[in-house]
Amino acid sequence: MYKSYFPAYRDIVYLDNAATTMTPVEVIGENNYYLYFNANIHRSPHELGQKASNAYEEARTVIAEFAGFKANELIFTRNTTESINLLSNALDLSTKDIVLVPWTEHHANLLPWRHAGCDIEYLDLDDEGEIDLMQLKRTLDRLRGIYHRTIISFAHIGNINGVVQPYKKILTLTKAYGALVHVDAAQSIVKFKYSGVDFVSFSGHKLYGPTGIGALCIKEKHFKQLKPYQVGGGIIAEVKKHTHSFIEGPAMFEAGTPNITGAIQLQRACEFIEKLGRKTIFEYEKSLTNKLKHAVITAGGYPITAKGANIVTFKTEYHAGDVATLLGGKNVAVRGGMLCAEPYVRSIDENGLVRASVSFYNDELDIATFEKRLIEVCQRLKKSKTK
Numbered sequence: 337m338y339k340s341y342f343p344a345y346r347d348i349v350y351l352d353n354a355a356t357t358m359t360p361v362e363v364i365g366e367n368n369y370y371l372y373f374n375a376n377i378h379r380s381p382h383e384l385g386q387k388a389s390n391a392y393e394e395a396r397t398v399i400a401e402f403a404g405f406k407a408n409e410l411i412f413t414r415n416t417t418e419s420i421n422l423l424s425n426a427l428d429l430s431t432k433d434i435v436l437v438p439w440t441e442h443h444a445n446l447l448p449w450r451h452a453g454c455d456i457e458y459l460d461l462d463d464e465g466e467i468d469l470m471q472l473k474r475t476l477d478r479l480r481g482i483y484h485r486t487i488i489s490f491a492h493i494g495n496i497n498g499v500v501q502p503y504k505k506i507l508t509l510t511k512a513y514g515a516l517v518h519v520d521a522a523q524s525i526v527k528f529k530y531s532g533v534d535f536v537s538f539s540g541h542k543l544y545g546p547t548g549i550g551a552l553c554i555k556e557k558h559f560k561q562l563k564p565y566q567v568g569g570g571i572i573a574e575v576k577k578h579t580h581s582f583i584e585g586p587a588m589f590e591a592g593t594p595n596i597t598g599a600i601q602l603q604r605a606c607e608f609i610e611k612l613g614r615k616t617i618f619e620y621e622k623s624l625t626n627k628l629k630h631a632v633i634t635a636g637g638y639p640i641t642a643k644g645a646n647i648v649t650f651k652t653e654y655h656a657g658d659v660a661t662l663l664g665g666k667n668v669a670v671r672g673g674m675l676c677a678e679p680y681v682r683s684i685d686e687n688g689l690v691r692a693s694v695s696f697y698n699d700e701l702d703i704a705t706f707e708k709r710l711i712e713v714c715q716r717l718k719k720s721k722t723k
Contacts, residue, residue, distance in 0.1 A: 338612075338697040349702045349709075351628075352669040354495060354523060354647050354693035356541045359605075363545055366604045369597040376593055378570065392596050395603035396586070402606040403521070403536055404529030405553040411586040412551055412594055416522040417444040419537035419552035420489075422589060423518060426562040429454035432484040436475060436515075438467060440680035442495040445520045449489065459490070465499035465641045467506060476513040486515040493523035496677050496689070497640060498625070498647025500524070507532055516558075526609055527618045527645070534558060540598065545605035549598030552589075559585060566591040617696045621646040624694045624703065631707035632692070636714050640684055649675070649691040654717040656688030662713040663690075668706055 339345045341360040350358065373387035380386070393407070400410035413419045427433070429452045437449055439458035449456055457475060462468045467490060479486060488510050492503050503519060510517055518535040521528070525538040530553070540549040554562070564571060564582055568591040573581040582588045609617070628648045629639050637650040652659055660672025673688040674681045681689050692706065 339699075342697055345697060347667060349668045349698075349705045351692040351694060351698065351702070351706060352671050353695040353698075354498075354542075354691060355671055356547070357544045357695055358697065359546065360544055360608055362608050363601050363604045366601045367597070369600055377596060378587075388596060391600055392594070395599040398603045399551060399599070399606055400553065402529070402610065403525060403538070403551065403553050404531035404533075405536070406556065408585050409556050410551050410553050411589045412549065412599055413537075414548055414595070415539040415541070415550040416520060416537045417448075419539075419550055420444055420518075420520065421448045422552055422565045423535055423537070423554075424448040424452040426565050426589065427452070427485075427487075428561075428563050429485075431455055433487065434479060434483045434485075435487045435489055436472070437489045438491075440494070440496065440677065441489075441491060442520065442522075443676045443678070444522075445489055445491060446679075455483070461497075461499075465494065465497045465643055467501055469502070469505060469509065472506070473509060476510065476515065480513060486510075486513065487518060488515055489518040489520070491520040491523060492528065493645050494647070495523060496647075496649050496675055496680055496691070498523075498644030498649065498693070499641060500643070500645050503528075503530075503533075523645075523647070527614055540602040540605065543602065543605050544608060545602040546598050549595050549602050551602075554586075559588075562589075564591070565589055568592050612696070618645070620696050621694055624698055624700070627700060627703045628692055628694055628706070631703050632710070635707050635710035637690070637710065640689065646695070647691060647693045649689050651685045651687075651689055652714060652717075654687075654714065654721070656685070656690045658717060659690050659710075659713055662716065663706075663709055666709045666712070668709045670706075 342358040344358050373384045375384035375388045377389040377392050396410050397407040400407045434455040435449045436457050436459055460468045493500050516534045519533050521536050521538040522542050530536045534555050536553040541547040571582055571588045571591045573583045625644055625646050632639055632648055632650045637652050639648050639650045656672035660670050663670050670692045672690045675691055
């Protein structure tokens with residue numbers, strides 16, 4: 337129904353949406369910056385510079401509201417990975433602080449915390465793929481009063497299992513202990529707002545926007561405890577021969593010339609999603625995901641979980657890389673391997689997993705074609721295995 341919005345969707349069954357979503361014409365066609373006000377922002381007193389500044393800040397306002405934050409609470413970054421690296425560095429953590437994070441997370445929500453100089457404890461998932469709330473409560477009880485700051489960091493929708501974490505329950509529980517909460521919203525920002533969360537990270541390229549642009553949203557009350565992540569032009573209040581001072585707010589974390597047109601294009605992507613309706617998109621994707629799961633089972637695959645918002649990750653009797661590669665040769669785009677979550681994937685299958693993920697531009701014909709091609713691939717691999 338929506339494929340006509342996406343010019344790249346031709347002659348392919350695209351089920352790699354958890355990695356990158358396609359970009360609609362409305363976003364691709366947004367090139368006003370280069371056509372009408374191609375100048376640098378904030379420091380340019382001329383008309384072009386003012387237009388560019390106004391457009392950039394308008395984008396900040398729209399995107400922040402889309403995420404459930406105010407304009408002065410959004411920092412532009414390159415992607416979710418940079419957002420989490422920025423946060424883990426800007427918090428200036430030490431062994432007096434501790435981060436609680438599921439060991440099943442995407443590497444982008446594991447490695448930055450390991451490099452932050454703080455203590456880490458890993459949370460488990462229950463049999464349904466959700467964070468074990470009883471374990472979390474016991475951990476918070478045990479850690480009470482020991483650390484200066486306790487931070488819980490997790491993906492609202494898992495990169496591997498696609499499970500929607502009960503983030504409001506997690507938020508209620510952790511706030512009772514005075515803990516801070518960071519949500520990796522890379523897979524979920526299309527579907528949810530996060531007005532009650534301390535920190536939220538997301539990318540443009542999984543939000544039907546361009547690559548090279550993302551955001552870190554931070555509640556205004558937390559900015560004073562943060563230190564600059566990078567330094568240089570654009571973030572300075574004053575520089576003297578031996579000293580300097582920084583401006584306050586999001587701009588302190590946007591050193592140098594930013595991705596101006598990327599921010600404006602991401603604004604268009606948010607407006608596009610709002611126009612279609614987030615709830616409508618989510619409900620459609622859940623329905624299509626159930627059909628995708630059935631197709632995997634029919635073709636001989638084994639989904640790793642019964643849940644999943646728009647992601648079906650599965651194993652077969654064959655190597656995940658072989659399955660994904662052969663499907664790609666049949667113009668079916670999925671992803672196979674360790675899926676940027678090696679500890680979790682290896683705990684399920686040392687040969688990796690295959691991940692198929694839907695978007696609202698997919699349809700039942702895509703699912704039927706995927707099922708047919710997966711059957712063909714498994715038959716071919718079975719023949720090769722028996723030789």
